[in-house]
Amino acid sequence: MNLRVTCVQSDIVALDAEANRRHFEQMLENAGQTDVIVLPETFTTGFPADPNVYAEPLGGPTMEWMEKIAKAKNCAVCGTILTKVGGHNCCQNKTKEGFYNSFIWMEPDWKFYVYNKKHLFTEGGEVGLNPGEELITIEYKSWRIRPFVCYDLRFPVWNRNSFRDGRFEYDLAVYSAEWPESKAYIWKALLQARAIENQAYTVGVNRVGTDDNGIVYDGSSIVFNMKGRETAKAEGADCVFTAELNMEELKSFREHFPVSKDWD
Numbered sequence: 001m002n003l004r005v006t007c008v009q010s011d012i013v014a015l016d017a018e019a020n021r022r023h024f025e026q027m028l029e030n031a032g033q034t035d036v037i038v039l040p041e042t043f044t045t046g047f048p049a050d051p052n053v054y055a056e057p058l059g060g061p062t063m064e065w066m067e068k069i070a071k072a073k074n075c076a077v078c079g080t081i082l083t084k085v086g087g088h089n090c091c092q093n094k095t096k097e098g099f100y101n102s103f104i105w106m107e108p109d110w111k112f113y114v115y116n117k118k119h120l121f122t123e124g125g126e127v128g129l130n131p132g133e134e135l136i137t138i139e140y141k142s143w144r145i146r147p148f149v150c151y152d153l154r155f156p157v158w159n160r161n162s163f164r165d166g167r168f169e170y171d172l173a174v175y176s177a178e179w180p181e182s183k184a185y186i187w188k189a190l191l192q193a194r195a196i197e198n199q200a201y202t203v204g205v206n207r208v209g210t211d212d213n214g215i216v217y218d219g220s221s222i223v224f225n226m227k228g229r230e231t232a233k234a235e236g237a238d239c240v241f242t243a244e245l246n247m248e249e250l251k252s253f254r255e256h257f258p259v260s261k262d263w264d
Contacts, residue, residue: 001141001142001143001247002244002245002246002247003035003036003141003143003172003244003245003247004033004034004035004036004242004243004244004245005034005035005036005038005172005174005203005223005242005243005244005245006031006032006034006036006037006038006075006240006241006242007038007203007205007221007223007232007234007240007241007242007243008024008027008028008037008038008039008040008205008240009040009205009206009207009208009219009221009234009237009238009239009240009241010023010024010027010040010043010207010208010209010238011207011208011209011237011238012040012042012043012045012046012178012207012209012211013046014045014046014049014211014212015045015046015049015054015212016045017044017045017054017056017061017062020043020044020045021044021061021062021065024039024043025065025069027238027240028069028073028240031073031240031242032242034073034075034242035075035076035140035141036075036076036077036078036140036145036174037069037073037075037076037077037078038078038079038174038176038203038205039077039078039079039080039176039205040079040080040176040177040178040205040206040207041079041080041101041149041150041176041177041178041207042080042081042082042101042178043079043080043081043176043207044056044062044081044082045081045082046178046207046211046212047124047125047126047178047211048124048125048126048127049082050128051082051084051099051128051129052099052128054082055082055083055084055099055100056081056082056083056084057083057084057085057086058083058085058102058114060083062081062104063081063104063106063112066079066104066106066112067106067108067109067110067112070106070107070108071108071109074108075108076105076106076107076140077105077106078103078104078105078106078147078174078176079103079104079176079205080101080102080103080104080117080149080176081101081102081104082099082100082101082102082129083099083100083101083102083104083114083116084098084099085097085098085099085100086098095114095116095132095133096130098129098130099128099129099130100116100117100129100130100132101116101117101120101126101129101149102114102115102116102117103115103116103117103147103148103149103176105138105145105147107140113136113138113147114136115132115134115135115136115147115148115149116130116131116132116133116134117129117131117132117149117150117151117152118131118132118133118135118149118152118155118158119131119149119151119152119154119155119158120151121150121151125213126151135158137169137170142247143171143172143245143247144167144168144169144170144171144172145170145171145172145173145174146159146161146169146170146172146173146174146200147173147174147176148173148174148175148176149175149176149177150175150176150177150178150179152175153175153177153187153190153191153194153204154190156193156194156197159173159194159198160197160198161197161198161199161200161260161263162260162263163260163261163263168199168200168254168260170198170200171200171201171247171250172200172201172202172203172245173194173195173198173200173201173202173203174202174203174205175191175202175203175204175205176205177204177205177206177207178206178207178211178217179204179206179217179220180215180216180217181216181217181218182216184218184220187204187206187220188220188222191204191222191224192224192228192230193228195224195225195226195227195228196226196227196228199226199250199253199254199257199259199260200226200250201223201224201225201226201245201250202223202224203223203243204220204221204222204223205221206218206219206220206221207219208237208238209237219234219237219239220233220234221233221234221241222234223243223245225245225249225250226249226250226253226254227253231243231245
């Protein structure tokens with residue numbers, strides 16, 4: 001089964017969740033049929049933001065908004081927000097109490113998954129958060145999907161695929177990011193490398209614009225197939241584009257070139 005992935009590349013209003021949710025909703029009004037919608041990192045606040053002020057509880061207003069979009073479009077919606085885990089939520093997915101940069105995967109009818117960003121970019125001001133401790137794999141429409149967040153992309157061991165019991169650990173890696181224009185060439189090179197070395201599709205969705213710290217983002221949202229070949233990319237600044245990922249082509253390539261049997 002093929003998978004249609006819609007990437008939403010946009011500017012982000014600093015520290016104004018309501019304005020950002022409204023803007024992304026407007027961008028998606030005319031989006032065609034799809035299976036997955038991917039939003040940038042910290043799409044409600046921009047990066048970084050004080051979690052003491054801007055973190056939401058799991059099940060908060062942004063997750064409610066994501067479910068509304070998922071129902072309206074009959075698809076999954078994903079991206080990252082700052083979350084506060086505590087009280088009765090602190091044991092979900094073995095998560096310690098505290099603040100996280102959380103990749104939320106939301107499906108219609110409130111079925112959701114949470115991946116907490118492992119590699120925090122403290123050099124860029126990402127402080128006051130707990131690092132995530134666990135990878136997750138989402139099984140959706142016959143695809144195995146592995147979410148990552150921005151800086152995670154630089155760490156190949158954390159991104160490593162595996163082949164066990166006759167199946168690959170994942171078929172698609174999704175990266176939700178705020179990656180600055182000054183390092184755009186690294187963004188593209190690493191997304192391509194992760195696709196090649198893991199024999200999987202990679203989808204990278206980034207923001208555009210200038211944040212309130214004066215950092216410029218050029219987007220460069222892009223999709224690579226399992227051979228590291230570009231299959232779709234953003235055209236312009238604020239934009240929505242869709243890539244169709246082909247499972248039969250993925251299986252055929254993996255069988256034709258079974259590098260997985262030689263992985264460390």
